[in-house]
Amino acid sequence: MTSGTFSKFAIVLLASGCIAPIGGAQTPVAAPPAPAPPTAADRAAIAAASSAEREREMKLLGITEIQPSATAYDIDKPGNANYDESKANPYPKLPDLLTMNDGTKVTTPAQWRMRREEIKALFDENVYGKYPAQIPSVTWKVDGVEEMTVQGVPAIVKHITGHVDNSAYPAITVDIHADVVTPASTKGKKVPVIIGGGSIRPRPAFPRPAGGQPVHMLSTPPDAPDSAKLLLEHGWGFVGRNLNEVQADNGAGLDKGIIGLVNKGQPRKLDDWGVLRAWAWGDSKVLDYLQTDPDVDGTKVGVMGHSRGGKAALVAEVDDPRFAIGFISSSGAGGADLYRRNYGETMGNIAAPIEFHWFAGNFLRYAAVGHSANEMPVDSHEFIALIAPRPVFIGGGALITDPQYAPGDAWQDAQGMFMAAVAASPAWELLGAKGIGTTTFPPMDTLVDSGDVAFRQHQYGHTPAPNWPYFIEFADKEFKKR
Secondary structure (H helix, E strand, C coil): CCCCCCCCCCCCCCCECCEEECCCCCCCCCCCCCCCCCCHHHHHHHHHHHHHHHHHHHHHHCCCCECCCCECCCCCCCCECCCCHHHCCCCCCCCCCCECCCCCECCCHHHHHHHHHHHHHHHHHHCCCECCCCCCCEEEEEEEEEEEEECCEEEEEEEEEEEECCCCCCCCCCEEEEEEEEEHHHCCCCEEEEECCCECCCCCCCCCCCCCCCHHHCCCCCCCCCHHHHHHHCCCEEEEECHHHCCCCCHHHCCCHHHHHHCCCCCCCCCECCHHHHHHHHHHHHHHHHCCCCCEEEEEEEEEEECHHHHHHHHHHHHCCCCCEEEEECCCCCCCCCCCCCCCCCHHHHCCCCCHHHCCHHHHHHHECCCCHHHCCCCHHHHHHCCCCCCEEEEECCECCCCCCCCECHHHCHHHHHHHHHHHCHHHHHCCCCCCCCCCCCCCCCCECCCCEEEEECCCCCCCHHHHHHHHHHHHHHHCCC
16 A cells, blocks of 8 residues: 555545536537556556666665565554554654754744755755756646536636647657636636645545444545535635646656656656656646636635645645645655654655655665665655745544554554644744644644644545545635735
8 A cells, every 4th residue: 555545445535526517608628538547568567667767766876675665454463564653753853944054043034044945955855856957838728618517516617738848859748637617606706726626527426335334434434525516615716637647657657747858758867856746846837827817816726635646735835835825635654744753654665666756766765775764864844844934734534443444544644744744833933923833643633723734633544535624714714814
């Protein structure tokens, strides 16, 4: 199980809605054809190429072996991830957020701006990789506009395409398709929009499993409201997009997509951007379009992601100060969780052939046998702090020990993400805002939102659904400050 893979009985609640025309003028739209699902041979070829790319990068780094991955489901058995909090903190000290590289203590906003650049440079070099000096421009066009119902709510849907200039290397084409969805009732008004907040594709139905299990044991509550419906009924909009159009979620595709286009089909360098940063760039380009849309309040655009998408959403909010807020759901290791933790997903997992591509090649150094996350010059609390003073909501699910649903969302380490938010909070305080406001891990289902850093752990598994109403509540409060 990876941080982007649902537990064996997890229910994926797609942020989507059933759609139907509601009348009015419509522009016919030719939707891009859905890609054919990969065959077993395709998957095997991708796995082999991903492993080969990781081996290439390891050889450049002089690494012969990566730490073994942990398993997720065999709780308390050898080789399984640790879910015992008493064993979760082997490293006694985190890097000091407010100490410059030369030892100077940061006490003013001006010093923080310099410290922020130091931290960002360390993450660029060691974790997420550097943006290229030159990235091709993106030209957006509106392919069509439709009026339809989304989860029973009348809406206006703009189908847009962003074409990345590939004139320097025509062998690779990158087109970003997205749906910008706003309530029909707000037509003519600018509304807040959450990138990643939903989809117009039909939502699958998931019946309650046989056996009458109590609702709290389910990975997703069967009556969980759909995020698209919640946002539209609240008078806000959302953008549905496919991040894999920007960059494939595998190591085999690093010579394709936007990373491959910039490198003209050549292998990446060890400090080049990984897939998470490429996805973040894609959302930033969507934001470019939203700044021009007459139905969108460009000052109130947020970004949301879950699991590996949560990692990318965190990078997007850090990297682009135009994002007004972020909903970072179950981002776990490589996201909001502390690297210096021994709980849930391990360094060996996120450096495995199926995940290493999320990061720069240099990241592999800290997952090599004989090395550890404690050697990293940074930790995730420092990356979260780069958002300050803008608001961010961090959430996740629970440890579930019932064999049918174990381990729930424990793989993502909700407590480790909370600890990172606490350690990041001094940046907000320094800038005249308010951090998370407590150092005590809250009881399950408790919304912590007294400051500009919010947190909530729900009682279910690997799903953002139960936290959506609380994110909207928090974002509404934050937007009213503007």
